[in-house]
Amino acid sequence: MAERGGERGGERGGFGRGFGRGGRGDRGGRRGGRRGPRQEEEKWVPVTKLGRLVKEGRINKIEEIYLHSLPVKEHQIVETIVPGLKDEVMKITPVQKQTRAGQRTRFKAFVVVGDGDGHVGLGVKCAKEVATAIRGAIILAKLSVVPVRRGYWGNKIGPPHTVPCKVTGKCGSVTVRMVPAPRGSGIVAARVPKKVLQFAGIEDVFTSSRGSTKTLGNFVKATFDCLMKTYGFLTPEFWTQTNFSMTPFQQFTDLLGKPTKGLVLEAPTETVEA
């Protein structure tokens, strides 16, 4: 067990020798240098009502946003509410288009963000310059942060460590299937989806994939789709009657707020949530 843990950590460090590690370090330096001259970037002026509530501190956890399925339109919301969000550039590929005057090359950046504890996001952005693509992809990744449900393989001892059930996700021709694994198995997956699963905070899982996994863009998106589905799977813990609660908009206005059109569910407190 101990050497497996060490192996996982070592592999993560080893993988990082590529541009991933360099990218993270460089990006930190670049961000620090960029903040100096433009102080206005620090102050976030919220655009949406939800942003205003988050800035005032009325909403403390991102789970309250997920509970009411409120669309998150500003990436600063996620930055404020989810502490410890790390990002990593998975790949930057050139994408070419044939024009009369030759080829036009743009760069496509894949960025995964996550806190390693149940929240993960994936962003894909095409732009003419690499830096723009990376910046845009980080923003899109933060906008698409989703919760990941973790469960147990067998005995419910300790914190949840694996997916709660067998789930499968699909994008293009690639399907990824995740199967619960006993503690200590580690993430048994190809290098690319393994990164996404590490950011999600899943410790042990068996995966199986099908389709043209050479198209790694689809492979990554299929893994992300699979993670999104973990909370969509109805298990007996959710059989109890739901107690509907007010959306934050209704809660924080003194007068009648806008009626919400969808279901408002209260998540049952359960031990599978970390």
Place this chain on the structure above:
Amino acid sequence: MAEEVHLGLPGPWAADYREKADHYTTKIGGVPDWPTVDMGIKPETLQCSLCGTKLCLVAQVHAPVAKLNIEERIIYVLVCSTPQCGPKPQSWKVLRVQKCRNVMQTEGGGDELGQSNGPPSTSVPEEQNDKNKIPEIDDDDFDLDALAEALEQAATLASNSKKKNKSKHANAPVKCPVLKEQACDPSIPVLPCFYIYYDKELFGGKGTVGSSSSELVLDKEIMDTANDEEEKWEGEKYEYDKAIGADRTFLKFKKRLDAYPQQCFRYSYGGKPLMATTKLQDPGTCRLCGSPRHYELQLMSPLSYFLHEAGDGSSNYAPSSWTWLTVIIYTCSKNCCLSSCGGNPQSCCWGVAEEEILIQEDEVR
């Protein structure tokens, strides 16, 4: 097709929310400064069409049109102050007040330009900015004695200074050293007032605003390591931006907002509005002359955020219930004027016209 867009950025707060300025001032909130005392505006125009309460001023924009030689032209955006009427578009009203053209030619109002804060379409805005950054000392009877007296009195305006500390303005809030007169009518509801200065929008568009040297190093490193990778990411094509909660239109809207995060309104006479959602109703035609309407300016969400922050948190405060992303204002493309003056060149003849307003809301579903 690069049209110039002028942004209204927040300037200093007013020392007193009810203080009077002149009709050349561009400001948010406060009391509307009509050009003459007797405007001939029917009282129903200044009342909410839904509940009948008096409307309060959201924005007063001095908007001369240089191409048509109209210098005296102001746009007033009014809203009902009750929170229940807030979400409904009928509670908003836009009035365009301008001097009729036949009177303009006899007067020749060129010397009044020195005080104007509006965005002329052709002139250079830098000098306007310099004038606007000075706190509002554009009274003709300004003198040093009044300044000294007012500076002593400024120390006693403690309640207003607390509000200024809460404001998130780019400029340090500057207290007006000259005390202004109070507005005559105390029954009009009033929103917190601050003044506006203009800036031209520098938007790189599809290109970036320049990359630093460290970014260039990163580019090279990525392209080098890309060749070392054992896997090839194949078959990638261009992909449009996609997020779970936001569509492409909103992402583009947010990108332009992030370039100038404090913009309170955008002004572009006859230009294209910046949409936040894809659906937009037809603005229709002018009520007076029947000519088509075109876009002139739009209010942006930081404005409602600033007003919300300046409020005292009471439940009766309208901006706290606003959820719009942007309010787009369309005006008559011919700038028609109601000729009710009868051609008399001596009297000042101001035409008031009601214009169209379209609200783009933040949809939760």
